Amino acid sequence: MAAKKWSQDVTEHSNALDLAKDVFTRDDPKSIALSLKRSAEHSKRRKSSPFRSAMSMLTFYINRAGKDLPAKQKKVLEEAKDELRAAFGR
Template sequence: MTNKRKNWSQQVTGNSSALELEDGVFTLGSARKIAESLKRSADQAKPDANAAYRSAMSMLTFYINRAGKKLPDDERQKLETAKDELRRLYDRPARKR
């Protein structure tokens, strides 16, 4: 399998035409910073707040899913918390647990 084909998910998160992501967005120090960065990127790309929210949440979920079992538990928890922060930033209802 070629490197191009093996690393398609890295290309999506790094070069997505949907959002211009800040370098290292998913490794920022806090869930709040990750959510704020995703919101900035989504708001710049999508003038409609609903579309911006969906794009930001989709990119975050995509990253978590692609990392799979290789994502350490503490990082996964930070990214799941970033989802909650993103919901707050867009005034969306909290996730039911």
Template structure:
């Protein structure tokens, strides 16, 4: 049995550069022949999976980098920014995830 997961570059999510994370996810998703949805859906799904799997153990700075990578991923695929995750709402939500009130 084979997994339909993307083949990711080693240590991808350790990067502090959201552009690097987004570019790598895009490369992996567009080159994959095992994905079920679009390349964008696969890449965003993998990023969300990593964020959700880390849960409350993810430091707020790390979460902020990964949330910025979502925006960069949308840009890389020519998608509009998320209406719910722009500007101050992103900062407020990151504070909510970490337990801090901003």
């Protein structure tokens, strides 16, 4: 069995947010944003505001996936940032 990358471990076992399974593989930006918002608002372990925690996790995933992230999925995730801002009224 191949060793998991540390970034995969962070995504799966974040100490700040309990993420829905496969949230970053969804094809609907609004669905991703609302799931992250829900996770951030319900977390008792996060160290910053729900908005910052959710946006940080999304940005972390995009940056860590890097060149391995298909262009179509990267576009969806980038759109999810805008949806997340809207969901938090920013």
